[in-house]
Structure formats: structure tokens, C-alpha cells
Amino acid sequence: MTQTTLSSLNLDPALAAAGDCAASFAQLSRSIWEAPYLSGELLELCRLTLARLHRDAVEIAAGSPGGDATPDARRREAVLAGTVARSNAFNASEKAILDFCETYALDAQAITDEQAGRVRDALGEAGLVFLIEALGLLDARMRTARCLRDLAGAAAP
Amino acid sequence: MSAPRATAPGQRSGNVIRDSALGRVPETVEEIIRLNGAVWGNPHVAPALLEILRLRNARTVNCVFCKSVRYESARADGLTEERAQMIGEHYQGSALTAREKLVIALADCYLGFPAAVPAELAQRLRAEFSGAQIATMLVALMTFNFTSRTAVSIGGMPEGPLPLTVLPVSVTTA
Numbered sequence: 001m002t003q004t005t006l007s008s009l010n011l012d013p014a015l016a017a018a019g020d021c022a023a024s025f026a027q028l029s030r031s032i033w034e035a036p037y038l039s040g041e042l043l044e045l046c047r048l049t050l051a052r053l054h055r056d057a058v059e060i061a062a063g064s065p066g067g068d069a070t071p072d073a074r075r076r077e078a079v080l081a082g083t084v085a086r087s088n089a090f091n092a093s094e095k096a097i098l099d100f101c102e103t104y105a106l107d108a109q110a111i112t113d114e115q116a117g118r119v120r121d122a123l124g125e126a127g128l129v130f131l132i133e134a135l136g137l138l139d140a141r142m143r144t145a146r147c148l149r150d151l152a153g154a155a156a157p
Numbered sequence: 158m159s160a161p162r163a164t165a166p167g168q169r170s171g172n173v174i175r176d177s178a179l180g181r182v183p184e185t186v187e188e189i190i191r192l193n194g195a196v197w198g199n200p201h202v203a204p205a206l207l208e209i210l211r212l213r214n215a216r217t218v219n220c221v222f223c224k225s226v227r228y229e230s231a232r233a234d235g236l237t238e239e240r241a242q243m244i245g246e247h248y249q250g251s252a253l254t255a256r257e258k259l260v261i262a263l264a265d266c267y268l269g270f271p272a273a274v275p276a277e278l279a280q281r282l283r284a285e286f287s288g289a290q291i292a293t294m295l296v297a298l299m300t301f302n303f304t305s306r307t308a309v310s311i312g313g314m315p316e317g318p319l320p321l322t323v324l325p326v327s328v329t330t331a
Contacts, residue, residue, distance in 0.1 A: 018292035021195035025296050028188040035184040054271040106270075108309045109219060116162040116312070126181040129163045132310040133185055136303030143272035143302075144295045150266075150274035151283060151291065 006149050007062035008047065008141035014148050029141060032134040033065060037127040040069030042094060046101045046131075047138045048079045053105045058149070059142055093122035097131060104135045161313030173328050174304075178311050189304070194330035196300050197230065201293040205234035206260050209253075210294060211301045212244045213264040220305035225319035228326050238321070259285055260294065267298045 006014055012029070015022040033040055044064045048071070051059035060080060064070045071079075078087040084098045096118035103111050120128045163178040170176055172190060179186050197207065208231030215223035227241060243251035248261050263282060266274040274282070282291060308314070 015292045015296055017289040018201065018296045019195075019199060019289070021192065021199050021296045021300075022292060024188060024192040024195045025299060028185060028192055031185055031188060035182075056271060104306070104310060108306045111310055111312075113159070113162065113312075116310075120162065125163050125178075129178050129307075129311065130182045130185065132307050133179070133182065133189075133303070135310075136306050137299075139306075140299035140303045143267050144299055146272045147263075147267055147274050147295060150276070151279045153276065153279070 005058050005062075006145050006152070007058050008138060008145050009062050009065060011141050011145050011148070015144070029137050032130075032137055033069065035130055035134075037123055037130040038097070038134065040065065041071050041075075042097060043134060043138075044069040045071050045075060045079050045094075045098060046135060047142075048076060049084075049098055049101045050105050050135070050139050050142055052080055052082065053102065054142055054146075056142060056146065058145070092118075096122055100131065101135055104132070105139060159312055161311055163311050171328070172331055177308075179307065190330060192300055193304075193326070196293075196297050197228075197326040197330060199293050199297075201287070201289045202297065203234050204228065204230040205236040206257065206294070207231065207297050208234075208236050208241070209244055209257055209260050210264050210297050212241060213261050214268060214298065214301040215305055216244065217265075217268045218302065218305045218309060220308050221314045221317075221319060222308055223301075223305045225321055227321055227323045229323055230326055232323060256285060263291075263294060264298060267295065268302070 004010060012022065012026040015025070033043065048060065072089070075089050078084050078089055079098065084090055084095055090098070096115070100111065100115050100119045103115060116128060119131060123131060161178065163181060165177050166180045168176060168180060174190050174193065175186055179189060197204065208228055211223065227238065240253065243253050244261060248258060259281060262278055266272060266278065286294070
């Protein structure tokens with residue numbers, strides 16, 4: 001039998017023992033893939049940016065949430081190589097969003113007004129807030145999946 | 158203090174989340190409020206331990222707002238201000254209990270970049286806490302971390318510390 005490795009994409013059942021708070025977190029996490037501000041593909045590229053910065057091979061190998069969230073191969077490769085800024089596969093708005101994502105991952109305090117302004121120009125004020133929330137949720141799920149993998153490893157004989 | 162990058166919608170519902178810039182995103186704001194309520198009302202982990210996780214996260218993220226808040230339920234559960242002040246750099250040598258120190262260690266594992274739980278600590282955590290308690294603490298950490306980083310990213314924070322304010326959790330859950 002093949003055991004699926006725990007990642008941010010299949011995390012929720014592993015937290016279900018927490019009860020209502022886990023169910024609410026799962027619902028909130030699902031909602032970001034359905035909101036109108038960002039395409040699923042761009043959100044997945046944000047998730048892959050976070051995975052690259054976390055150096056998390058499991059997340060990179062985890063595939064994508066599916067449907068329209070599956071990125072074009074060239075765009076996915078550019079994100080994983082860290083070459084978005086000089087790639088012609090992204091428009092200026094997408095570059096602004098992925099640049100914001102990268103700084104958010106490294107240190108949210110380091111985000112500049114200019115970076116935030118470019119995202120606000122691209123997505124509007126609500127879209128900026130949504131992007132910040134979505135990045136926080138994606139990052140949180142990645143961190144927790146990693147902790148749970150370590151905790152599960154400690155239980156192995 | 159610099160200007161916030163997104164402004165509150167102007168409503169005054171009495172809930173600090175709904176009345177903040179997060180109120181601009183109707184697709185998520187009510188679930189964020191429900192999530193806060195579910196975290197603080199969970200049946201597995203006591204409020205004092207949740208508050209330790211929250212304050213350790215606030216310190217690491219450097220969320221000035223989060224650091225200035227104390228929740229009444231955690232105070233009532235025994236986390237006095239004297240004990241809250243122990244959740245700092247030298248917590249290992251403090252008078253916090255071994256269980257409380259283990260909770261801080263879990264928070265630090267989650268907050269690391271990248272996150273990681275060393276094997277020896279993982280064994281201690283599994284010996285001390287049930288699966289439901291560990292899952293609850295991780296959901297709490299995710300909640301505190303993503304909301305505090307949201308506040309930091311939106312900006313408009315004072316540069317210096319704010320006076321401590323003791324609040325009911327209902328300011329974020331009602």
C-alpha cells in the first residue's frame with residue numbers, strides 16, 4: 001500500500017482530532033481557492049514560491065490542487081528556479097504578486113510600501129488583504145505539515 | 158508609525174477583526190472570526206497554554222498589537238502577567254512549568270524557518286500531549302501566526318510598545 005506523504009495540500013485529516021477549530025481552519029483554507037481575487041494557478045505559484053523558500057521538497061513534489069490551479073510548466077519552473085523577475089512568462093501584475101509573496105515568506109516586516117502598492121494596483125485594496133491572508137494560510141499549512149511529519153517520524157519504531 | 162497599506166471598511170461591529178482591514182474581504186472574514194472562537198473554545202488545550210503560544214508567536218513575528226494584548230480567560234486560567242513576562246528569551250530558566258516550556262518549544266519549532274521538530278523533542282511532545290492536544294496547538298499556532306503576520310503585512314503599526322490591555326476573547330470571536 002502506498003502511503004501519501006503529508007503536505008499542505010492534504011493536511012486537514014491529520015488535524016481533525018482538534019475538532020471544530022480544525023474544521024474551521026480547513027474551511028478557511030478551502031475558501032482561498034474559491035475567492036475571486038487571484039486565479040487558482042497564481043495561488044499555486046505562490047504556494048510553490050513558499051515551498052522553494054522553505055526548501056520543502058515534499059511541498060514541491062505534492063502536485064497542485066488540480067483544475068485551473070495547475071500551472072503552466074514554464075511558469076512553474078521559473079518559480080521554482082527563482083527567476084520570475086526576469087522571465088517573460090509573467091506580466092507585471094503577476095511579478096508584483098510573486099515578489100510580494102517572496103518578501104512575505106522571508107520577513108513580513110520587510111515588505112515595502114512600494115511592493116504593497118504594486119499589488120494594490122493589480123488586485124485592489126481587498127485583493128491586497130486577501131493575498132496577505134492567503135499567503136499566511138498557505139505558509140501556515142506548510143509549517144504544520146512539516147511539524148507533523150517530524151512528529152510522526154518520532155513515533156516510528 | 159507609517160500609514161496602513163489597507164484601511165478598515167469603516168463599520169463598527171465591536172469585533173476587532175471585522176472592524177479591521179480584514180473586513181474588506183467578505184469571503185474570509187467571518188470564517189476567521191469563527192476560527193478564533195473555535196480555537197479559544199476548544200475542549201483540548203487550556204487558555205493559559207493557548208496564550209503562551211500566542212505570546213510566543215507575537216514576540217517572534219514582532220506584532221506590536223498582539224504583544225500588547227492579554228486575554229482574560231488566560232489570566233483566569235493562571236497566566237498572570239508575571240508568568241506572561243517569562244515567555245521570553247530566557248524562558249528555559251524561568252519558573253514556567255515543564256509543560257509550559259514544552260509548549261514554547263513547540264511554538265519555536267513551528268516558527269522556525271524552515272519549521273522542524275527535532276526527534277528528541279518530538280518524542281517528549283508525544284509523551285506529554287495527546288494527538289488531539291497537539292493538533293489543537295498546531296491549529297492555534299497557525300491561527301495566531303497567520304493573523305499576526307497579516308497585521309504586520311498590512312502595516313500601520315506603532316514602532317514602540319503599546320500599553321498592556323486585558324481583553325475578553327469575545328473581541329475577536331463575537
